[in-house]
Amino acid sequence: MLNKLNLTDLSAKLQRKEISSFELVSNCLKEIKANDQKIGAFLEVFEEDALNQAKEIDKKEKIGPLEGIPIAIKDAILVKGKRNTCGSKILENYIAAYDATAVKKLKDAGMIIIGKTNMDEFAMGSSTETSAFQKTKNPVNLEYVPGGSSGGSVASVSANFVPVSLGSDTGGSIRQPAAFCGVYGLKPTYGRVSRYGLVALASSFDCIGPFARSAEDCAWIFSAIAGNDLNDSTSSKLDTQNLIEQILPVIKGLKIGLPKECFGDGINKEVKEKVELAIKKLEKLGAHISEVSLPHSKYALAVYYILLPAEASANLARFDGVRYGFSAKAENLISNYLKTRAQGFGDEVKRRIMLGTYTLSAGYYDAYYKKAQQVRTKVVEDYKKVFEKVDLLATPTTPTTAFKFGEKADPVEMYMNDILTVSANVAGVPAISIPVGFDSKKLPVGMQLVANHFEETKLLQAAKAYETL
Numbered sequence: 001m002l003n004k005l006n007l008t009d010l011s012a013k014l015q016r017k018e019i020s021s022f023e024l025v026s027n028c029l030k031e032i033k034a035n036d037q038k039i040g041a042f043l044e045v046f047e048e049d050a051l052n053q054a055k056e057i058d059k060k061e062k063i064g065p066l067e068g069i070p071i072a073i074k075d076a077i078l079v080k081g082k083r084n085t086c087g088s089k090i091l092e093n094y095i096a097a098y099d100a101t102a103v104k105k106l107k108d109a110g111m112i113i114i115g116k117t118n119m120d121e122f123a124m125g126s127s128t129e130t131s132a133f134q135k136t137k138n139p140v141n142l143e144y145v146p147g148g149s150s151g152g153s154v155a156s157v158s159a160n161f162v163p164v165s166l167g168s169d170t171g172g173s174i175r176q177p178a179a180f181c182g183v184y185g186l187k188p189t190y191g192r193v194s195r196y197g198l199v200a201l202a203s204s205f206d207c208i209g210p211f212a213r214s215a216e217d218c219a220w221i222f223s224a225i226a227g228n229d230l231n232d233s234t235s236s237k238l239d240t241q242n243l244i245e246q247i248l249p250v251i252k253g254l255k256i257g258l259p260k261e262c263f264g265d266g267i268n269k270e271v272k273e274k275v276e277l278a279i280k281k282l283e284k285l286g287a288h289i290s291e292v293s294l295p296h297s298k299y300a301l302a303v304y305y306i307l308l309p310a311e312a313s314a315n316l317a318r319f320d321g322v323r324y325g326f327s328a329k330a331e332n333l334i335s336n337y338l339k340t341r342a343q344g345f346g347d348e349v350k351r352r353i354m355l356g357t358y359t360l361s362a363g364y365y366d367a368y369y370k371k372a373q374q375v376r377t378k379v380v381e382d383y384k385k386v387f388e389k390v391d392l393l394a395t396p397t398t399p400t401t402a403f404k405f406g407e408k409a410d411p412v413e414m415y416m417n418d419i420l421t422v423s424a425n426v427a428g429v430p431a432i433s434i435p436v437g438f439d440s441k442k443l444p445v446g447m448q449l450v451a452n453h454f455e456e457t458k459l460l461q462a463a464k465a466y467e468t469l
């Protein structure tokens, strides 16, 4: 079954002309047609474009490593000429005017964009339930959520519709769904991948990254999309050439710290056991394991849920019915603004806009926004200190395995699910979720590895060593 193969294997077969891109793309489309009605990963599939592009690639004598391989894209990342809804009614009919830099790089590498995937509205959520359009089910067990906010992207890989997809991670939206659906998900260092063309949620946290069924596949996509971009002044100037060649399975002698705050109460027993077992395996491979501390990490969730709504409320001010997407019928301009936003945004988005405008308002700014920024610095310093002692950190990715639809109706309960992922975003460091087994309900468990800024190579090397076990 072609659609079950990893990108790396498909790439070898395509380059040797053992299979054609047309065959591969047709196979993916067939799987999507047969099974996506029950999964709900895609908002749109570009059948004709994908097949035409595949035909063109098949005419070439020699192709590059990513050429002719299909990829799915989260509906927050612009693909020129295609609808970009961000899971929201307010952008229901918005057509992207340009390609996101990450998408452009994938297109330049010859990858085939097969479709856009479902997500929580404006990437706010941890279950993909806040999408204005459809539910996405966890392909491992359809009664459970796939995680979020990149639920469609993770499901497209976990259900074997595509070998790889792109998601975005502002507080865990790549790693948490990867853990819930049993695949790999990489959040790069803040600034490593251009944010140009990613609909902004919280600009000082947002990152684009890959989902894949192997560490090596993550590395391929990561190295294709990383790099400086004139269109994003926060993108790093560090060299990203030859990244892929550095990603060999290396673990011997690596120092791995276990932050004691991430293994305490509130972490499900079975999750903890599976992660500890995986850490033992890393130790057997030659890693040095020690306990470390991130004393301010207990504040990271609170910091995140102050700063994220603040940034989001500012970013989302542009959706006023004038320039983008949906515009409500109204008798005058003010009423047009009000009605468009009242009808266009869902409850979670409105909740965060209200929280954000509140914490930024005169009189409250110092107590909330400024305070949270100060604590953010403390969290960053914790990481700085700990990475003087160890190369990587290992933690569970999530406190529990996947939950059922409707199970977390209380927003704060939903926010609590992000407790282990948000601090990497608060500090801007890279992190990956690796599948490390299943609980007694046969739901996947994820282990998170975290590295210092711009040390994705170390993350991917360790992940690759683990996977070759």
Ligand code: GLN
Binding pocket: 123, 124, 125, 126, 148, 149, 168, 169, 170, 171, 172, 173, 174, 201, 308, 418
């Ligand atoms: N679940 C988190 C939130 O709701 C993370 C979202 C994300 O990373 N986009 O904010």
